[in-house]
Amino acid sequence: MHFIKNCWYVAAWSHELEPGRLMSRMVAGESLALYRTSDGTAVAFEDSCPHRRAPLSLGRVEGDDLRCMYHGMRFAPNGVCNEMPGSEKIPAKAKVRTIPITERDNWIWVWLGDPNRADLGLIPEGFGSDGQGWKMNFGQIDYAANYELINDNLCDGSHIAFLHENTLGKNMGRRFCDEHPTITRLPRGVRVDRNFIDQRVVAPWVKTPDSRVDVLTTYDFLVPGIFLFRTGFYEPGTAARIEEGKLTAPPYFERVDQQAVTPMSNKESRYYFAAAHKLQPGLPEMLGHIFGLMSRAFEEDRVMIEAQQRNWDRYPDARPIVATPHDEAPLIMRSHIERMLAAENGVLP
Amino acid sequence: MHFIKNCWYVAAWSHELEPGRLMSRMVAGESLALYRTSDGTAVAFEDSCPHRRAPLSLGRVEGDDLRCMYHGMRFAPNGVCNEMPGSEKIPAKAKVRTIPITERDNWIWVWLGDPNRADLGLIPEGFGSDGQGWKMNFGQIDYAANYELINDNLCDGSHIAFLHENTLGKNMGRRFCDEHPTITRLPRGVRVDRNFIDQRVVAPWVKTPDSRVDVLTTYDFLVPGIFLFRTGFYEPGTAARIEEGKLTAPPYFERVDQQAVTPMSNKESRYYFAAAHKLQPGLPEMLGHIFGLMSRAFEEDRVMIEAQQRNWDRYPDARPIVATPHDEAPLIMRSHIERMLAAENGVLP
Amino acid sequence: MHFIKNCWYVAAWSHELEPGRLMSRMVAGESLALYRTSDGTAVAFEDSCPHRRAPLSLGRVEGDDLRCMYHGMRFAPNGVCNEMPGSEKIPAKAKVRTIPITERDNWIWVWLGDPNRADLGLIPEGFGSDGQGWKMNFGQIDYAANYELINDNLCDGSHIAFLHENTLGKNMGRRFCDEHPTITRLPRGVRVDRNFIDQRVVAPWVKTPDSRVDVLTTYDFLVPGIFLFRTGFYEPGTAARIEEGKLTAPPYFERVDQQAVTPMSNKESRYYFAAAHKLQPGLPEMLGHIFGLMSRAFEEDRVMIEAQQRNWDRYPDARPIVATPHDEAPLIMRSHIERMLAAENGVLP
Numbered sequence A, B, C: 001m002h003f004i005k006n007c008w009y010v011a012a013w014s015h016e017l018e019p020g021r022l023m024s025r026m027v028a029g030e031s032l033a034l035y036r037t038s039d040g041t042a043v044a045f046e047d048s049c050p051h052r053r054a055p056l057s058l059g060r061v062e063g064d065d066l067r068c069m070y071h072g073m074r075f076a077p078n079g080v081c082n083e084m085p086g087s088e089k090i091p092a093k094a095k096v097r098t099i100p101i102t103e104r105d106n107w108i109w110v111w112l113g114d115p116n117r118a119d120l121g122l123i124p125e126g127f128g129s130d131g132q133g134w135k136m137n138f139g140q141i142d143y144a145a146n147y148e149l150i151n152d153n154l155c156d157g158s159h160i161a162f163l164h165e166n167t168l169g170k171n172m173g174r175r176f177c178d179e180h181p182t183i184t185r186l187p188r189g190v191r192v193d194r195n196f197i198d199q200r201v202v203a204p205w206v207k208t209p210d211s212r213v214d215v216l217t218t219y220d221f222l223v224p225g226i227f228l229f230r231t232g233f234y235e236p237g238t239a240a241r242i243e244e245g246k247l248t249a250p251p252y253f254e255r256v257d258q259q260a261v262t263p264m265s266n267k268e269s270r271y272y273f274a275a276a277h278k279l280q281p282g283l284p285e286m287l288g289h290i291f292g293l294m295s296r297a298f299e300e301d302r303v304m305i306e307a308q309q310r311n312w313d314r315y316p317d318a319r320p321i322v323a324t325p326h327d328e329a330p331l332i333m334r335s336h337i338e339r340m341l342a343a344e345n346g347v348l349p
Helices: A147-155 A157-161 A287-314 A325-344 B147-155 B157-161 B287-314 B325-344 C147-155 C157-161 C287-314 C325-344
Strands: A008-013 A023-027 A030-036 A042-046 A060-062 A065-067 A081-083 A101-104 A107-111 A134-143 A182-186 A189-200 A212-222 A226-234 A253-265 A268-278 B008-013 B023-027 B030-036 B042-046 B060-062 B065-067 B081-083 B101-104 B107-111 B134-143 B182-186 B189-200 B212-222 B226-234 B253-265 B268-278 C008-013 C023-027 C030-036 C042-046 C060-062 C065-067 C081-083 C101-104 C107-111 C134-143 C182-186 C189-200 C212-222 C226-234 C253-265 C268-278
Touching: A008 A023, A008 A030, A008 A253, A023 A253, A042 A101, A134 A287, A147 A212, A147 A253, A147 A268, A147 A287, A147 A325, A182 A325, A189 A325, A268 A287, B008 B023, B008 B030, B008 B253, B023 B253, B042 B101, B134 B287, B147 B212, B147 B253, B147 B268, B147 B287, B147 B325, B182 B325, B189 B325, B268 B287, C008 C023, C008 C030, C008 C253, C023 C253, C042 C101, C134 C287, C147 C212, C147 C253, C147 C268, C147 C287, C147 C325, C182 C325, C189 C325, C268 C287
Parallel strands: none
Antiparallel strands: A008 A107, A023 A030, A030 A042, A060 A065, A101 A107, A134 A268, A182 A189, A189 A212, A212 A226, A226 A253, A253 A268, B008 B107, B023 B030, B030 B042, B060 B065, B101 B107, B134 B268, B182 B189, B189 B212, B212 B226, B226 B253, B253 B268, C008 C107, C023 C030, C030 C042, C060 C065, C101 C107, C134 C268, C182 C189, C189 C212, C212 C226, C226 C253, C253 C268
């Protein structure tokens, strides 16, 4: 398994890690035990007791500490063993590896690489939700597929015209493949801007003649697989009037998506997705509808991508693939990951 | 996986491939997408889009073409891409590999090797059924076993005396192992002739004293695993009177079996079987009874052969096995396959 | 798979091998077919017909012989083929490998190594039960784990204080980890003696003030994984009065456990366990209660040990583990197995 080590991976939603409970997570080939100390701070250990490799996630939280429940060794949040039952002396090597961990935007992030390089500034700026102003729903799906196949999918929306023709792409026909977004390479990712001008949208907030609006969308997709998406529905003509990136009027309706693709093993990945929209006076709550549509569409993705993975397994000789103009963003993302992997392994990119 | 490439494999029953629908089949280690064009002609593609290896069997039939439903590439029956959404030019390498395919005797046949050598004359002459004169039933069973173990089974009927003592061998006792058939080597298979003289058969068409008949059977078993079997029930004394292969009277009853063993992977095989008998005035329809008996017997085979496969897996050192006189036909079939594999791989047989 | 061959493994409980029936067992990587001859003597064959590797356990017992039910070869208890259907001559190599087998203490034992070294004196002396005087219950559990991880568990009772805090360790608190047993290395195992002085035990046979008793326990754990355990509940003060190993009064209550850990493959093991107690006039039958408690505790073991196995699989580089004083007995057992393996493979221990 070759994964970038020196980057922040999403290991869980914050709300999944309940006080007093232990959680086991597989992130980029490493098995982690997560818990919260008495003040709520998240801790991540390698999920293996240094005594006899019992999983620490089968242990017990005791105050700030974690006790292995096979033979009773107890570890402080810094990983140091502070009780070894039946032994008066505790050897120095009775220490479990700790993993840098933090929380931001409703996600728990872990850093598997060199702890000295665990720069919090490298965490992508998400949206998050405190339940005020924005309403956010959370979901996750496990894939029997390599995470880069999911990255490819998220970087290239042209598949919406075909794979999601009855869900996400229903009212937009082939605009997703016939029109091309603006692709911008970022230092650790790619930006995709795309305006659907004069698009018919049937929704309670659309009161224009013929239900026409301008739909302005933009997202950043960042290493290792963080997807941050904004959609705004505007008065017709807005897109044409944009000057120097400034909008002339607020949107009728605005929503965001934040998603993370986390490799577990080479062929297993976890996909965290959240959708949110602004709560606006006079507008009904739309999130249940949006989330239901997304869930159906993501199931279409899962079936296709897992089948695609099985084809890659069948043809391990990596015969060349044919690229289309829509592959630009996916290929940028793959080149970032390749470059970072090469750098970590001492190979010139 | 080592399979003969230059031979015709059965990929499906003809009736399985419905107009407008795609079907995925694994044949000798290769994954195929099958469909019919608007005039009903069968097409076989490698089940992998040249764009990003999405399975084409998850696509859609559009007229004569097949569209990949991930990013929308469309392919003509000759494998050439004739639409690449979002792209004005279509690169020449946007082409999916096509596999020679034909239909005969209710089966769909594919040729995985050199298309220039796909000689239709090499397809064994089966029976088939148009529903007139003959009534045919169709079934199939998947085996978790290598196809040659199933070939062995079909080439040597002596196992009927033991494995099928309560089903196919019920009334014939040990004749299946104590009497020996006549074995003839064929250019691509083996012929097995066997007469059960003066055998008691209880059936509506047997009106002889003591229900005695002569049962004359003959089958060809042909590369890669095609089994074509004729059984006739005759007046007692018929077998003794055969002169130069000519029968002196028509049978009381006549039936045929056509079966095909298709390797999917090294340890997965699909077994297609059909049974038919002549519709004769005054005789009740017997096929339900015959087919029920066969299905029970084939389940006995499956249990034994899959267990045998597990023993081969356990002893990969291929310790020599002890042969009996009944192994003559199975060993002829294995020698054909070995010889053809050697020829394909440039090794002298 | 590396297992000791020259030792006796438990292959089954005696009562599992019913007359006239065949049983398949996997022991230390070898697949065996077991049956009883007409006088009840147990026979063990390699579970593979020398003809075409059909499993003999799918065959039929015929008097003293076993018939393979694929093509009908029949074998005498000494493994020699005495009938080959369709063949007048039987080649000398038509012989199945026989495995030394015996029964003792309700167990069936097999010897996979050199038959000339199959010394019955090497079978550990168990307890067994003829249903008179002692009442014994029998159970078994399959583990998805290497047998040495189960051996480790049985050699070190300190885990009872943690893993079994609500079952086996419920009333003894941390005495299991805070107090140390006496460990004695044996020629093919380890002895563990441990007295719980002045322990509160609530049971019908305890009539002392405050329900205090001395609990004296001792067990031998012997290669490859045989666990023989005695527990006696005595008048308080008994442990202190033991002189030269002699007890001054009979126990209030006495019970034994006999268990066997049998590797099937590297990561699959079968755990046979039996518990018994003396039937005493005036005492209720306790075995149902004891057995229920044990079954719950063994399930706690299984969950932990299988999870531990998965961690070993994840870290195949065998990073060093930290040992505690309680690891003395497990490490003695591992050294025995390592020494015997080295001797069998011609390596100096």
